[in-house]
Structures are given as structure tokens and as C-alpha cells.
Amino acid sequence: MPYHQHIINELDLNRKVYEGLLQDVPKAMISWKDSPKRWSLLEIVCHLHDEEKEDFRARVRSVLDDPSKALLSIDPQGWVKNRDYSSQDYDLMLFKFLKQRKISIEWLNSLKDPKWKNFMVHKSLGEMSAELFLSNWLAHDHLHFRQIIKLKFDYLTHLSDQDLSYAGNW
Numbered sequence: 001m002p003y004h005q006h007i008i009n010e011l012d013l014n015r016k017v018y019e020g021l022l023q024d025v026p027k028a029m030i031s032w033k034d035s036p037k038r039w040s041l042l043e044i045v046c047h048l049h050d051e052e053k054e055d056f057r058a059r060v061r062s063v064l065d066d067p068s069k070a071l072l073s074i075d076p077q078g079w080v081k082n083r084d085y086s087s088q089d090y091d092l093m094l095f096k097f098l099k100q101r102k103i104s105i106e107w108l109n110s111l112k113d114p115k116w117k118n119f120m121v122h123k124s125l126g127e128m129s130a131e132l133f134l135s136n137w138l139a140h141d142h143l144h145f146r147q148i149i150k151l152k153f154d155y156l157t158h159l160s161d162q163d164l165s166y167a168g169n170w
Contacts, residue, residue, distance in 0.1 A: 012105045015105070039147070043085040045090060053100050056136070068120070
């Protein structure tokens with residue numbers, strides 16, 4: 001299987017992973033965080049939605065279509081407050097994210113002979129190809145799986161009066 005199709009297939013499979021990790025979580029867990037510097041599940045879901053639509057898909061599309069065109073500016077860290085993630089409806093945002101992922105996969109699979117080596121030049125990061133953005137899209141999923149699982153582990157630790165070390169070291 002070609003590399004790019006492998007990445008697309010993994011992104012598609014990850015939709016189910018996100019469903020499994022994020023659907024039907026206890027209401028108390030949705031906004032929980034053990035530190036103001038960390039994100040809650042709600043903030044993570046909002047971030048995933050915005051990144052899916054405005055970062056990865058938009059950037060891959062832009063570089064494939066016209067690599068000379070400047071990328072639209074994004075502010076993932078600032079969006080948490082600017083877009084008031086903490087007051088959004090969790091179930092709605094999860095639905096919207098999963099829908100955006102489906103749209104992304106349909107679009108990626110519809111591409112005919114995409115020019116993955118097309119690249120744009122970022123003022124501080126240098127050459128960034130469509131292939132680089134596609135690969136980082138999948139890496140972004142993996143980083144957020146780790147983040148979500150760690151948050152769930154920490155939530156269990158918060159709730160439990162049991163020593164959890166028998167499970168193993170984090």
C-alpha cells in the first residue's frame with residue numbers, strides 16, 4: 001500500500017478510536033482537569049474539531065492546490081479562550097469533529113493523482129510539503145490519544161482511594 005494511502009486509512013481508522021475514547025464519558029469528566037494549564041476533554045474535542053477543519057485539511061488542500069498561496073493564520077492555543085471552548089456543548093462538538101473527520105477522509109480519498117511533494121515556504125519553518133502536513137495530521141492524532149488517555153488515568157487517580165501502582169508505571 002502506498003505511504004499516503006496508509007496515512008489516509010489510519011486517519012479513517014482513528015475516527016473509531018476517537019469515538020471509543022470520547023463517547024459516553026461521565027459528565028463530571030468532561031470539564032475536569034487537575035491543573036489550569038491542562039486541557040479538559042471538552043477543550044480537547046473543540047481543538048480537534050478546529051484543527052481538523054482549519055489546520056490539517058485546509059493546509060493539505062492549500063499546498064496541493066496552490067503552494068504559492070500563503071496559508072491562513074491559525075492560533076490553536078489562543079482558540080481555547082477566544083472561542084470559549086470551556087462553554088461549548090461536548091456532545092455537539094464531538095459530533096461535529098467526527099463529521100469533519102469523515103469529510104476529510106472522503107475528500108482525501110477523492111483526490112486524483114495529488115502532488116504530495118508540492119511545498120510552500122514557511123517564513124520560520126522552511127519548506128513544508130503537502131506530504132509533511134498529511135503525515136503530521138496522523139502524528140497529531142497519536143499525540144492527542146496519549147493526552148486523552150493520560151487525562152482519563154489522572155481522573156481515575158483523582159476519584160480512587162486505591163493505590164493504582166499494581167496496574168504498572170505510567
